[in-house]
Amino acid sequence: MNNTIKKDTELSPELYRVAREKGTETPFTGKYWDNHEKGNYMCAVCGGELFSSDAKFNSGTGWPSFSEPTNLQNIELKNDDSGSMQRIEVLCKNCGAHLGHVFDDGPKDQGGKRYCINSVCLEKVKSKV
Ligand code: FE
Numbered sequence: 001m002n003n004t005i006k007k008d009t010e011l012s013p014e015l016y017r018v019a020r021e022k023g024t025e026t027p028f029t030g031k032y033w034d035n036h037e038k039g040n041y042m043c044a045v046c047g048g049e050l051f052s053s054d055a056k057f058n059s060g061t062g063w064p065s066f067s068e069p070t071n072l073q074n075i076e077l078k079n080d081d082s083g084s085m086q087r088i089e090v091l092c093k094n095c096g097a098h099l100g101h102v103f104d105d106g107p108k109d110q111g112g113k114r115y116c117i118n119s120v121c122l123e124k125v126k127s128k129v
Contacts, residue, residue, distance in 0.1 A: 003047040005095040007116065011045065011096055018118045019045050019097035020083075022089070026063025030119025040070065041122040046095035048074055050122065051115070064117050067110035077102065090115060097121055 008020060017023040027033070040115070041051040051066045057094070059065035069075045073093065080089040080101065090099045099121045106114035 003043075003094065005046040012120070015044055015120050019099075020118050023096040024100075025063070025118045025120050030063065032064040032119040032122055032124060033062050035064070035124065037124070039124045039126045041066075041117075041124050043092045043095060043097055043099075044121050044123045045097040046092060047123070048092055048094040050074055050092065050099070051117065053127075055110070057110070058115070059106075059112075059114060061116060063123065064119055065106070066115040066117065067106050067113055069115065075099070090117065092121075093122075 008016060011019065014025065018025055034049060038053045043048055043050055049070050052070050055066040055068050057065055057067060076091040076093045078089045078091060080087045087101045090102050091097060092099060100115065100117040103114045103116060104112055106112050
C-alpha cells in the first residue's frame with residue numbers, strides 16, 4: 001500500500017485524539033454508526049481500505065460495527081490491557097491509526113466478530129461498480 005499518510009498536524013483534533021491517542025468517540029455521535037449506504041470504508045488517516053458496507057451490521061452500540069475487515073492484512077490486532085477489561089485493539093496496518101476494538105459478540109451467522117470502530121477514523125467512498 002502506498003497511500004499518503006496524513007501528518008499529525010493535518011488531522012482534525014478529534015481524529016488525532018482517537019487515532020493517535022487511542023481515544024473513543026462518544027457513541028451515537030459519529031457520522032457512520034447509523035449510515036446504511038453501500039460503500040467502502042477507508043482509513044481517514046492514510047486512505048487504506050478497511051471495511052465494506054457488506055460487513056456492516058446494526059449493533060445498537062452507537063459505533064459503526066462490522067463482522068469482518070475487507071482484508072485481514074490491512075489491519076493489525078493488539079492485546080489491550082488498558083481499562084478494566086482485556087480487549088483486542090484494532091489498528092490500521094498501513095499507518096498505525098487506532099481504529100477501535102474487536103469483540104466476540106458479533107452476529108453468529110457472520111463469524112461472531114464485532115469490529116467496533118470509531119466513525120472519525122473512517123472515510124466512506126461509494127463502491128466502484
Ligand atoms: Fe491508515
